[in-house]
Amino acid sequence: MAVSRQEKRRLDYKPPLFTITDVDLSFSLDLTKTRVVQKSKVKRLTPDLSQPLVLDGDGLKLLGVRINGQECSFTETAKSLTIPVSEKEFWLEVVTEISPADNTELMGLYVSDGKFCTQNEPEGFRRITYFLDRSDVLSRYTVHISAPAGQYPFMLSNGNPVSDSTQDGVRTVTWKDPFPKPSYLFALVAGDFDELSREFVTRSGKKVQVRLYVDRGMAPFGDAAIDSVLRAMKWDEDRFGLEYDLSRFNVVSVDFFNAGAMENKSLNIFNSRYVLVDPASATDTDYENVLSVIGHEYFHNWTGDRVTLRDWFQLSLKEGLTVFRDQEFSSDLGCRAIERLKAIRVIRGPQFAEDSGPMAHPVRPDYVMEMNNFYSATVYDKGAEVIRMIHTILGEEGFQKGMRLYISRYDGKAVTCEDFVSAMEEATGTDLRQFRNWYSQSGTPVVTVSMNYDERTRKCELTVKQKTPPTPRQPEKKPFVIPIKMSLYDRQGNRIPLIKDGVPAAPVQIADEESQSWLFENVPERPVPALLEGFSAPVKLEYPYTEEDLRILLMHAEDPVSRYDAVQSLIINYFYRNAENFERNLPFSEPKALIEAYRYILNSDMDRRFAAFVMTLPSINSVIENFRVVNLDAVFAVYRHLRDCLVIGLRDEISRLYGRSLQVYEERVRTPGSYAVTPEQMGERALAEFLLDFQARSLTLSGDAAGAAALVLHHYRISDNMTDTLAAMKTAVRYGLSSEAEILGDFEEKWSGNPLVFDNLFRAVAMAPRPDTLNRVRDLMRHKCFDIGNPNRVRALIGAFASGNPECFHAIDGSGYEFLTETVRQLNRTNGHVAARILTPMLALRRFDRKRCDMIKGCFEKLLGEPDLSDAVYELIDKSLRHL
Known part of the structure; x- marks a missing residue:
């Protein structure tokens, strides 16, 4: 395929010249020759009658085009269909033919284990029919699905079922969605499934049929998922006052899926990994993931579906907000401390790495070549932290006022991140102008705090400075608004009241200047500050804690994140000291403070899961993020030494x-x-x-x-x-x-008969830091359970090796880089999006030693020479090389 290499810019957005108000779609299903008839009511939005209608398309076989029932002239290219038309309103008919069985990109209409399935976000609908495939064109859909009677017992689409009839051996099912939606939310599923059904009664008394569709024989594995839907429906009513709006809600589980799930209006499609669980086959984490992901996609009904995106640069408008909502859902129904720590690990790991690398971009990006590269930790997880900071600043009541205004004002519209923030401002009277820097600036702010304590006056002054390193296209940064939640403790671990100007101070102080100071009074002794409690902002904190300070926080801090961070600080400080020792060829020091911290945890009455979470060493990838230029060999050596010292010391x-x-x-x-x-x-x-x-x-x-x-x-x-x-x-x-x-x-x-469970064996082998691991991974690629065409298998084996086993992947002989390059070349020919995803561990080559950096450059040059290299892979490589 030809690649355009054309970058898109947020500021180039222009409203559509036309809109489509109503769509009637007819599908005659066939594995290799599905016929799609689209009849659409088109309305011109510009007074200029000379402007032609330009529709998006990709890989389609065009069979016919009509305007108001009459054949018309048109110009077709590989990516578009241009129709000269002078009417203000008209009916358009487009007939196309597609081959779902040959759709290995898994975008548009494709086949998963013999079942028809769609994935249209962000630009997959154009692989089904020529259309105004953009998020700001909202249409009402009526869908007719036809196939030989008995071939596909379940044929599903958005909305409510309207009719089901059979004539001349052909069965046709019709669905109608009364709510206008963009094309990326269109969904179709057809196949044979086990069906689970529940009824949910909304707070207004409306009965909703909740249906879950899973592979035949897998019904016992779906109970947790369908129960999670009901819990999500109830929670969204109780916490946000949002009620489901149709009489039917369908969830479908499929095995071949590029992502985790998709929130198509009323027909959510899920990667089976986030649906199928039972005690014998699923871990505790699997159960938590099902609850979280099911909740996430359901919550999109209002934050993504009913209120949707003006353009794809606004992706965090729905994803960041909905991640925040699913985190709150899991926290309210589970353990808030653990859920918060899980989110923090993502930010301090993949997201901080993204912010410091060549793909750094704001929560609301400005430039992109391949839209699928927007689906990042920055947009999702940092976006959720931005929402959380708004919640912290406004409080629960103020935040809910803002949400109510946002939903009521923009229901049925395609809007921007700016619209969301403006609604929060207007509802609460809060000035968030400077806060918008979180949406427009990339990078991770570094917050440096110093203390000056005066024993005579009993005053404690904290000086807070913030600086954000340069990132691609943004060398200079304006100050962020950083909410810092904090407490002060005395040396016995007692909490000291925060007093400013003679009155109690708020626990959340706002840092919004490059440098500022806060003066606290009536502080009886030099305190130990617990800073950034709850990880109140996605920043890197620098404060000169002593080992005794950290011991006090571990033992006495009321905030669980502060206790967790006390141990993390001891660990990272140990890495700093001993990485330097490695480079100077000096012996490693013994981690006495850490051993004592672990001993305290093991002998305390601390919650057992929290204790395990605190004591689990951070991933090597997270450790690496604490070094501007990293000596990988030093980090690997210190990691092994630290683990073994803890083992011996705590025997x-x-x-x-x-x-x-x-x-x-x-x-x-x-x-x-x-x-x-x-x-x-x-x-x-x-x-x-x-x-x-x-x-x-x-x-x-x-x-x-x-x-x-x-x-x-x-x-x-x-x-x-x-x-x-x-x-x-x-x-x-x-x-x-x-x-x-x-x-x-x-x-x-x-x-071996259950691919999802067998993926655990792939991960266990791929992530083992052993000299023979790469050869074992190669051997497992020939295993009967491995299928390189299935994204789940690729992520479980190859992705786990590249992202989860840095010791082996970054082997000094370059074998890990060569292996991943071979795999990306192979994947690029069938699914460029998956190829781009697994390439991520090589992108930060600038931070590595010269030998590793040169080896990765050589691998990138090989990939750039690959014919038909996808835009997704090309963009990552191009930005990485420019970042050197």
Whole structure:
């Protein structure tokens, strides 16, 4: 395919010259020759009658075009259909033919395991028919789906079912959606499924039929998903006052899907990974993901569907807002502290990496070549943090006032991020002009805080400075509005009231200048500040905490994020010191403060899941983000040394606590069916996984590799759930224990018939930091369960290796880079979007040593020489090389 390499700019947006108010679509389904008849009511929006109608298209076979029933002239190119027309309003008929079975890009109408499925966000509808395929053209759809009777028992589209009839052996089902929507929200599904049904009664008394469609035989795996829909419906009414608006809500699970799910109006389509769960096959995290992703797509009904986007540069308008909503949903229904820490890990890992790399862009981007490259941690996760900061500034009541105004004013419209912020301002009388810098500026602000304490006056002055490093196309940055939630503690861990100007001060202070100071009174001694409580802004914080300060925060801070950050600071400080020692060829120091911190946690009454979360070492990728220029070999060496020092230093506590955990577990599994996804049991399993890993490593280091292998094998054999099963399997593979072969063989025998579950084996092998891992990954690509055409399989094996195993991927011989380059070349020929996604770990080459940087450049040059390189891959490489 020819590539245009043309960059799009947000400021070049122009309103459409035409709109389409009503669409009647007829599909005659066939795997290779689906016929699509589109009849649309078109209305001119410009008085200039000489302007032709220009429709978007991609890979279509055009069979006919008519205006008001009459054949007309037109000009067709590979990407457009131009029709000269002088009428102000007219009916357009376009007939196209497409081959869903050959659609390997999984955009538009395609086939997944013999079932028809669509994915149209952002620009997939043009692969179905010629259309005004843009988010600001909203139309009412009537859809007729036809196929030989009995071939596809379920034929679904948006809205409510209108009719279902059979004539001359052809069955036709008609759906009608009364709500105008952009083409990216159109959906069609046809196939044979198991159907689960529930009824939900809205707060106004309306009955809604909720239907879930899964592969035949998988109905028992869908209960958690359909229950999650009902919980999301109820929560959205209770928290946001938003009620579902149709009599039918459908959810469909498919295995071949580029993303996690899609919020098509009333017909949500999900990657089966986020639908199909049961205790034997799914982990605790899988259950949480189902709840979160199901909720996310349902919440789009109002924040994305009813109120939608003017253009794709506004993507965070719906995604950032809806991620915030699904985070709040999961927090209200689960553990708020854990949900917050999970979100923070994403920001400090993938998002901070994006902000400091060649693909850095604002939450509302200004430039893009390939729209799918917008689907980033910045748009989604940083976008959610921007919404959270608005919530922090306005409070729950003010935020809900703003939401009510936003929904009521823009229902049925395509709008911008500016419209959202303006609604928040108007509803609460709050000036958010400077706050808009979060939407327009890229990069991660660095907030540096210093303290001056006067014992005589008992006054404590905090000086706050902010600076944001240059990013591509934005060398200079204006100050952000940064809400800093804080507390002060004395040396005994007692909280000191915040007093400013003789009155109690708000716990949230606003930093909105390059440098400013806050003076607190009646402070009895030099305090320990807990800064950025709850991670109140997506910034990097610099404060000269001592190890004693961090100990006090770990033991006494009321905010769980502050306790978590105390341990993280000890870890990162250790990396700073010892990476320097590595470069100077000096011995590593011992992590005495960290060992004591872990010992305190293990012996405290801290919530078990929270304790496991706090003690789990950050990923190497997250550690790397703390270095401007990183010595990868130093980080790898320090990481291994730190882990083993903790194992040795905590040997007695780990042995004792794992033994106790195992005893409790063995008692529970004696009662069949006792497994449950409850906070208590999830905490036990999370801590058990941490203890198992440390205990196995401890035995190995002490020379008892056989004992470690037996321990892990026993943990695997007695497991009655996937969380514990995977804990044992990952530990055996990570350390190369002799029980690995038996565990992997047993797992394969049990689960090779279930691709989603078998993906766990792919991940375990791909993420093991072992010299033989790359060869094992290559071998698994020939496994019967691997399919390079399925994005789930690619992410589970190749993506896990490249993104989740930096020690092996960044091997100094370049083998990881060469492997990923080969894979990207292969994927580019069938699915350029997936190829671009797995390329991400190579983009930050500027931060690596010269040898690694040159090797990656060589790989990029090979890819640039690839014929028909997709825009998605080209854009990433081009920006990376420009960033050097």
